[in-house]
Amino acid sequence: MNQDEMEEIYGNKPPEKIPWNIATPADALVELIESEKVKPCKTIEFGCGLGNYAFYLAGQGFDVTGVDISPSAVAKAKGNALKQGVASRFLAADVLGDLEVVQETFDFAYDWEMLHHIFPENRKKYVENVHRILNPKGKYLSVCFSEKDPQFGGSGKYRETQLGTVLYFSSEDELKELFDSYFKIDELKTIEISGKTAPHLAIYAFMEKK
Numbered sequence: 001m002n003q004d005e006m007e008e009i010y011g012n013k014p015p016e017k018i019p020w021n022i023a024t025p026a027d028a029l030v031e032l033i034e035s036e037k038v039k040p041c042k043t044i045e046f047g048c049g050l051g052n053y054a055f056y057l058a059g060q061g062f063d064v065t066g067v068d069i070s071p072s073a074v075a076k077a078k079g080n081a082l083k084q085g086v087a088s089r090f091l092a093a094d095v096l097g098d099l100e101v102v103q104e105t106f107d108f109a110y111d112w113e114m115l116h117h118i119f120p121e122n123r124k125k126y127v128e129n130v131h132r133i134l135n136p137k138g139k140y141l142s143v144c145f146s147e148k149d150p151q152f153g154g155s156g157k158y159r160e161t162q163l164g165t166v167l168y169f170s171s172e173d174e175l176k177e178l179f180d181s182y183f184k185i186d187e188l189k190t191i192e193i194s195g196k197t198a199p200h201l202a203i204y205a206f207m208e209k210k
């Protein structure tokens with residue numbers, strides 16, 4: 001279901017019409033890298049879309065693998081990588097599956113605006129996958145929409161977007177409970193992130209594998 005929706009979007013919409021597709025890396029990601037809380041290392045992005053952030057990190061010396069459920073997104077990310085001469089790898093896979101195609105482990109994992117596509121009943125499986133794929137002391141950054149975000153009709157936990165997708169809006173407490181068993185949480189905060197039409201409130205969680 002999720003895959004069909006994403007295929008429809010990435011297969012039919014030009015990149016400039018995809019609401020989250022912003023080539024400039026987000027301030028919070030740039031701050032994380034420039035502060036050297038994460039240094040260049042083997043990195044995996046879950047829900048990489050067209051690969052913008054993977055390209056930013058590759059430019060900073062990171063060895064990046066991007067994973068997305070949409071084969072069209074992955075094909076376009078690979079094309080963009082070729083055009084830009086970036087060595088990042090892109091793989092089509094569902095983060096809720098066994099991630100068999102990802103045959104390596106990593107020092108840093110992140111998802112940027114992906115977790116709000118994963119509903120609460122599936123999140124434990126995803127977080128276990130992230131934990132399994134990280135090396136000891138591996139770092140993990142997760143950024144997803146907050147329930148305090150005023151977009152898409154305001155206050156509900158499940159909200160339908162203009163594209164017809166349904167997203168889940170989290171609270172800091174829920175995410176603390178989700179991550180706590182697997183990760184030592186270094187930072188958990190609500191931040192403003194850019195959107196094409198309006199900014200969003202999002203929850204930023206930066207962690208280390210337990």
Ligand SMILES: C[S@@+](CC[C@H](N)C(=O)[O-])C[C@H]1O[C@@H](n2cnc3c(N)ncnc32)[C@H](O)[C@@H]1O
Nearest residue numbers: 006020047048049068069094095112113114117
């Ligand atoms: C809002 S977009 C963000 C894309 C990218 N991180 C960016 O900021 O441009 C969410 C991405 O997560 C992907 N996604 C959603 N559910 C997924 C799943 N179960 N497994 C892998 N990717 C998924 C979507 O295809 C989409 O590319």
